[in-house]
Amino acid sequence: MMKLNEFEKRLVAHPIRRWFQSKVELPILVSLFKGSPSPTPMVLEIGCGFGHGIPLILEHFKPMQLTAVDIDGDMVEACRQQWQHHPNVMISQADAEQLGFQDNQFDLACNFAVFHHIPQWQKALAQVYRVLRPGGYFLMEDLYRAAICNPLSKRLFDHPQTNRFDHQSLLDELQSCGFEIVNQAHILNLSGMILAQKPRHYLS
Numbered sequence: 526m527m528k529l530n531e532f533e534k535r536l537v538a539h540p541i542r543r544w545f546q547s548k549v550e551l552p553i554l555v556s557l558f559k560g561s562p563s564p565t566p567m568v569l570e571i572g573c574g575f576g577h578g579i580p581l582i583l584e585h586f587k588p589m590q591l592t593a594v595d596i597d598g599d600m601v602e603a604c605r606q607q608w609q610h611h612p613n614v615m616i617s618q619a620d621a622e623q624l625g626f627q628d629n630q631f632d633l634a635c636n637f638a639v640f641h642h643i644p645q646w647q648k649a650l651a652q653v654y655r656v657l658r659p660g661g662y663f664l665m666e667d668l669y670r671a672a673i674c675n676p677l678s679k680r681l682f683d684h685p686q687t688n689r690f691d692h693q694s695l696l697d698e699l700q701s702c703g704f705e706i707v708n709q710a711h712i713l714n715l716s717g718m719i720l721a722q723k724p725r726h727y728l729s
């Protein structure tokens with residue numbers, strides 16, 4: 526497992542990043558739904574980090590239950606301290622490459638800048654597909670190969686450098702898992718946002 530280094534931890538927790546996520550990223554991500562999002566009683570957040578995405582998911586999607594997972598025990602602990610008493614939030618430690626949830630359980634899965642950290646991200650996509658119910662959505666924003674495999678980024682961060690993806694290879698892999706692409710956008714192939722849906726009627 527590759528943990529975030531101290532610099533990235535500070536960046537993720539910085540008020541400017543939190544402001545940007547809440548005022549810019551989430552409104553754009555929600556707008557990918559073309560109208561109001563359908564009801565999402567069961568939501569999974571993968572790689573919740575310090576939990577800054579949790580209030581945003583609660584605000585925008587109003588789930589009955591939000592399950593937030595992260596692979597890093599320290600992150601999970603920090604998140605638990607803040608959220609363990611909220612009746613709609615469950616925090617647990619899990620690796621996105623092998624999620625211990627039943628099939629067809631969630632209405633929505635969210636990835637806020639996590640998959641670029643996952644060595645076998647294709648396995649994680651297949652897991653997300655498995656745990657979503659037919660008709661469920663996968664909402665994601667992430668960083669691409671060009672953003673993380675360059676000398677500056679390599680100096681500042683600890684990101685896997687092999688088997689990375691760009692916008693098109695991510696779309697291709699989503700589709701080969703079985704997802705339909707509902708909406709998508711990218712910025713100079715450095716980062717992108719995608720809303721994908723598991724078909725309502727699908728062949729397993």
Ligand SMILES: C[S@@+](CC[C@H](N)C(=O)[O-])C[C@H]1O[C@@H](n2cnc3c(N)ncnc32)[C@H](O)[C@@H]1O
Pocket residue numbers: 528529537571572573574575576577578594595596597600619620621622636637638639642643
């Ligand atoms: C850049 S941080 C983003 C955190 C949070 N989503 C946010 O937007 O503030 C990436 C997070 O993904 C987690 N992560 C990395 N690999 C993971 C995996 N295989 N399964 C679950 N979480 C993972 C890291 O521990 C870290 O908390």
